[in-house]
Amino acid sequence: MIYTCTLNPSIDYILHLDHFTAGGLNRGENPHYFPGGKGINVSRLLKTLGISSTALGFTGGFTGSFIKDALESEAIKTDFIEVDGTTRINLKLKAADETEINGPGPVISDRNKQQLLDQIEQLTDHDTLVLAGSLAKALPDDFYKTMVKTANQHDVKIVLDTSSEALKAMIGSPLFLVKPNHHELAELYDTTISSSAEAITYGKKLLNEGITHVLISMGGAGAVYLHDDVAYTAKAPVGDVLNTVGAGDSTVAGFLAGIEQGLSNDECFRLAVASGSATAFSHDLATKKDVEALLPKIDVVETTL
Numbered sequence: 001m002i003y004t005c006t007l008n009p010s011i012d013y014i015l016h017l018d019h020f021t022a023g024g025l026n027r028g029e030n031p032h033y034f035p036g037g038k039g040i041n042v043s044r045l046l047k048t049l050g051i052s053s054t055a056l057g058f059t060g061g062f063t064g065s066f067i068k069d070a071l072e073s074e075a076i077k078t079d080f081i082e083v084d085g086t087t088r089i090n091l092k093l094k095a096a097d098e099t100e101i102n103g104p105g106p107v108i109s110d111r112n113k114q115q116l117l118d119q120i121e122q123l124t125d126h127d128t129l130v131l132a133g134s135l136a137k138a139l140p141d142d143f144y145k146t147m148v149k150t151a152n153q154h155d156v157k158i159v160l161d162t163s164s165e166a167l168k169a170m171i172g173s174p175l176f177l178v179k180p181n182h183h184e185l186a187e188l189y190d191t192t193i194s195s196s197a198e199a200i201t202y203g204k205k206l207l208n209e210g211i212t213h214v215l216i217s218m219g220g221a222g223a224v225y226l227h228d229d230v231a232y233t234a235k236a237p238v239g240d241v242l243n244t245v246g247a248g249d250s251t252v253a254g255f256l257a258g259i260e261q262g263l264s265n266d267e268c269f270r271l272a273v274a275s276g277s278a279t280a281f282s283h284d285l286a287t288k289k290d291v292e293a294l295l296p297k298i299d300v301v302e303t304t305l
């Protein structure tokens with residue numbers, strides 16, 4: 001079973017505007033409310049691709065109830081821990097540019113932390129645990145590391161999609177898959193990355209840290225994937241970009257769906273890129289039909305490292 005863990009879920013509140021004026025009154029149109037947070041998006045896209053998972057993490061208040069109800073209505077299993085406080089609402093403004101304002105989320109008590117670790121204790125070597133998104137307030141930077149130590153005792157496969165200090169703290173841990181975007185990877189190595197060749201250079205460093213699959217998304221430029229001594233590169237297909245929120249999470253879900261279906265590494269990567277781009281071309285996350293329509297348009301180029 002795949003378990004996704006979103007320590008800091010959100011309602012993603014998406015508003016469209018012709019022009020966005022900072023410091024002025026703006027009136028938005030065409031609002032959408034989606035259950036969000038990186039692990040939750042992974043669970044939603046996996047479900048779309050026919051793979052079941054259980055969504056773990058912390059939820060609270062009316063916003064937490066919205067998320068649970070929304071996932072249940074999509075027949076996604078949840079086992080969230082109820083916390084005091086209110087799950088955040090992340091504002092995504094779509095004007096000429098995309099502006100995102102992500103809230104801090106509620107404080108997590110020591111009791112809540114222990115409840116989550118107790119859940120992880122129950123996982124087995126048949127399970128995959130996706131750790132995705134920012135750490136909730138009051139959680140130490142190395143909280144993912146604590147979770148991974150617990151999961152490792154049961155040989156659980158770990159997938160990581162996070163950024164900044166939380167990502168830095170995880171380097172050196174045994175990970176099955178990491179999916180930074182090129183900005184997050186650049187920040188990790190205090191550099192800039194603006195080409196696939198540079199992404200491969202820094203991706204190799206992650207492979208050398210013992211990570212089995214390294215997937216680097218590069219927004220509209222596509223993605224790079226490294227495994228053993230091979231690097232795979234794919235350009236993103238061209239399309240009408242409607243909402244890139246959740247594109248990276250869809251990339252993770254596409255790759256994992258490929259693994260679950262027993263596809264070869266390059267096919268898993270193609271499914272990852274098709275899933276990410278299909279979501280970028282959708283208001284909500286992509287549908288299976290959207291993903292399948294893009295698959296033949298993804299060319300994967302292989303080079304030996």
Ligand SMILES: Nc1ncnc2c1ncn2[C@@H]1O[C@H](COP(=O)(O)OP(=O)(O)O)[C@@H](O)[C@H]1O
Nearest residue numbers: 181217218219220222223236247248276277280
């Ligand atoms: N403008 C775009 N055009 C086509 N595909 C896109 C675009 N932006 C993102 N994608 C797709 O989504 C994937 C993930 O996007 P990215 O922005 O790198 O992730 P994250 O959301 O984690 O920052 C990309 O690898 C690509 O497949």
Ligand SMILES: O=P(O)(O)OC[C@H]1O[C@](O)(COP(=O)(O)O)[C@@H](O)[C@@H]1O
Nearest residue numbers: 036037038090133134246247248249
């Ligand atoms: O936990 P963070 O880093 O604040 O990110 C949360 C946000 O990321 C998302 O999961 C989208 O992530 P991606 O665009 O990277 O796929 C949103 O649903 C959510 O608002």
